[in-house]
Amino acid sequence: MVTTTVDLDAEGVHKGYLDVPVSLNDSAWSNLRVPIFSFKNGDGPGLLLLGGSHGDEFEGPVALSKLVHDHLETADIAGRVIILPALNTPAVLKGTRLSPIDGGNMNRAFPGDPRGTATSRIAAFVTRELIPRVDVVLDLHSGGRSLMFVPSTIVPVQKTPEATERILALAAAFDAPLTIVLREPEVAAMIDAEVEAQGKLMLATELGGLGTLTPETTAIALNGVLGVMSSMGIAGSRGRTGPRVVRPKPVRMVRVEGHSHYVYADENGVFEPFADLGDRVAAGAAIGRLHRVDRVEYPPSEVPAGVDGILVCKNGQGLVKRGDVLAVIGREIAPA
Ligand SMILES: [Zn+2]
The missing domain is CATH 3.40.630.10 (Zn peptidases)
Structure with missing residues (x-):
């Protein structure tokens, strides 16, 4: 109590x-x-x-x-x-x-x-x-x-x-x-x-x-x-x-709805971002790459955006795990 x-x-x-x-x-x-x-x-x-x-x-x-x-x-x-x-x-x-x-x-x-x-x-x-x-x-x-x-x-x-x-x-x-x-x-x-x-x-x-x-x-x-x-x-x-x-x-306003607005890491690795907060990103285009620096067999894998929009949130750690949010994309509904 x-x-x-x-x-x-x-x-x-x-x-x-x-x-x-x-x-x-x-x-x-x-x-x-x-x-x-x-x-x-x-x-x-x-x-x-x-x-x-x-x-x-x-x-x-x-x-x-x-x-x-x-x-x-x-x-x-x-x-x-x-x-x-x-x-x-x-x-x-x-x-x-x-x-x-x-x-x-x-x-x-x-x-x-x-x-x-x-x-x-x-x-x-x-x-x-x-x-x-x-x-x-x-x-x-x-x-x-x-x-x-x-x-x-x-x-x-x-x-x-x-x-x-x-x-x-x-x-x-x-x-x-x-x-x-x-x-x-x-x-x-x-x-x-x-x-x-x-x-x-x-x-x-x-x-x-x-x-x-x-x-x-x-x-x-x-x-x-x-x-x-x-x-x-x-x-x-x-x-x-x-x-x-x-x-x-x-x-300035954006909408975040559903899974497609969140970009997740598919595997453990070091994330190399291509876009910064506030940058415009396009569906299907890479927002960065994941590097498996502990393995010689795998080249870096591209991480695509799920929707068009603006990067409103990004992961702040270089090292990421499978399942971590790498970015959140907001669809613009009112411009600045
Ligand atoms: Zn909180």
């Missing part, structure tokens, strides 16, 4: 922890602490900001750390913002995608189980206590250690076109260089499904990756969060005069 030291319905700024009991080989009665910040100023729109769902994606945790420590005061906001910069805290501290405690993948653990493993218990708390208190969930992801994305917002395709349109408006407010409209392959266990089931809106991001940060990705993440807050009427940035006006403007 997860408890929290923060009164989530109290006015003002409150910071504390989720307390998650875990019983481990090296610590029988351990208490895992997950940081949480609550900013509340009257009734108004509610936003849940999540970072560190995967522990090797640092753009979200740093952007949210900057938000709470440099940019946010309750006097600035109307409504509420709940922030967990490092949702899977043990994974973030280890720099691993999955939890080192239970092997849990936070974004495959929803809706969670209050009597489950640590990861599942945290997911259950988000499902039962946090999502019901807000209107919008913004979940900040990136490619992690293995992948690199064009900094993008991810708009999950909804059951109705109207719901998808409302999330596209949030994506426009976030103002990342690219918006990817995506049909998630494993959506049933993801937070997306739970947010949708509760009638709330879900916006996600893929803001770079490779287990590192750049000034660009950090700035895109923070400005994006502030943009979404402004567009919801929550506003809020220290030193800012009045709410930021989000200009409607053409957003």
